[in-house]
Amino acid sequence: MLRTRILCLTIAATLGALTGCGDSGGSTDSPSYDVATLDVGNYPTVPRDIEASRTELSGPRLEAARIGDAVPLPMEIDRRMVFKPTIYWERRITPADPRELPSIDKKEFSDLTQGLVAGWFTRAQRRESFQGSALQMFTLRFTDAAHAETAATRIADRQQETVPGEPVSIPGIPAAKAKWSVGKRYLDAQLTKDAMLLLVRVEDPLTEPVNTAPLAELAQRAFDKQLEGLKAYTPTPVDQLESLPIDVDGMLSRTLQLERSPTEKDGGDLSMVLAKQAALHTEFYPDLTKAAFEDAGVDLVSYSDDRVYRTKDRDAAERLIAAFIDQEAKGYKTIDSPPHMPGVKCFDLKDPKGNNYRYPPVCYVAYDRYVARIENKNVQQLHQQAAAQYKLLTQGR
Known part of the structure; x- marks a missing residue:
């Protein structure tokens, strides 16, 4: 206020x-x-x-920006998430622009996201410093639903290997998969919708005692808002990406x-x-x-x-x-x-x-x-x- x-x-x-x-x-x-x-x-x-x-990299990057325009701001999901923590403005994700996924090193990005067309990353937190809760979201488009599902499985399996966690249910979205890492205090969740893969991480390093219910509810709101925003996004056919205006x-x-x-x-x-x-x-x-x-x-x-x-x-x-x-x-x-x-x-x-x-x-x-x-x-x-x-x-x- x-x-x-x-x-x-x-x-x-x-x-x-x-x-x-x-x-x-x-x-x-x-x-x-x-x-x-x-x-x-x-x-x-x-x-x-x-x-x-213009190069062969331009089309996927332009499509990534179009996806970004359909992605909700973290503060539109939780009004307390009003600080961006980094100086960098790049949010686009393409096969040529890999990014660290939650609990996964950037080097593994290409192996885990085969069939990726483009995507968008966003993150915000409650405090201007890095102390406190945070919300980050990946909105990834693949060539088809099969590639999206495969990527979801590979990412979930790799996350469990690197940061083991306990299964958590996302209320109202039975198709979503999630886990809570006690040691890292992350809730990682994922949901596929057609050729889209949505990844959500909720970080809560300070709250005691730990209660995963509000974190799962926040992930639910994040998925709901992402799906709502994507209704305004019309995927550009892959063979037409290079026609998008730079x-x-x-x-x-x-x-x-x-x-x-x-x-x-x-x-x-x-x-x-x-x-x-x-x-x-x-x-x-x-x-x-x-x-x-x-x-x-x-x-x-x-x-x-x-x-x-x-x-x-x-x-x-x-x-x-x-x-x-x-x-x-x-x-x-x-x-x-x-x-x-x-x-x-x-x-x-x-x-x-x-x-x-x-x-x-x-x-x-x-x-x-x-x-x-x-x-x-x-x-x-x-x-x-x-x-x-x-x-x-x-x-x-």
Whole structure:
């Protein structure tokens, strides 16, 4: 309740209260800048051809994003699950993008999930620290029901080998299988529905005495919500995956390209565009961000070297920035705006001993109905990156 009240008050008041951030002015309109004066360093400022990045990995990743848009947020299952624990935004699962399954090492992923087309992973917890209960879900699509059932059996068997547990019934869903690990304090459950395999893990490390009944009920709600959400998902035929669009409405072409280390394993371009529901799974505070998205009319978010949000109009873009600033205020201090870009709000880690992975230097740039979140560990490069991102947003709008 307090978090919601804070957000509501902030959206109404932050624009006025924070006009001192950086060297911003007092207008609620997104300022315009002379792009000829901006220092963009070596960053590109011309929209790229996104289709040129298409590979055989693209189709399954695009389908994974479509699945993600049908997956409920953990907080929609249990309103207490309002914290995302990691800095990473990737939630897609494909044969080329394996992920550790509950109690199973990533190295075993391919052997256990033969016939996988694509899937989505999400997790949230009750506390911002890793102490306390958590809920995670895997929503996996296979080529057919037989492959889904085989994967379910293999995963259950392997889980029992690695983390033995006692059988638990999921109320109202006799087809679901589950076990409770006394030592690890995990409840792992699985359910197949046609070609879909749903995996749910409920973690409860602190409650004494242990009572698995409410955990099984939470797993039941998770399955019910997943199945309800999947009604809105129409699987793309496998032979048509490569026809799915990589760039939606030019969002990615005007988002700075993800920089990759020369030594990084070549997994193709991981940039993506997500619809609102899928995007909320990537946010640190999904409850606050969902309210901010609804207020600002966010419908699409692009992810690459920067993150770009599309709102309903210019005023909404400014309100979204205000909401983001409020969410992160405890970890940040204000720093100067980029040269020749007064009004751009930038921040750096408040506590020198704090977590600069969680709170890297950041700038928020608005152009028309678009908001860009730019991060970089070096402030000079951050400013150049923000300038380049602004220039990109002005192209072709």
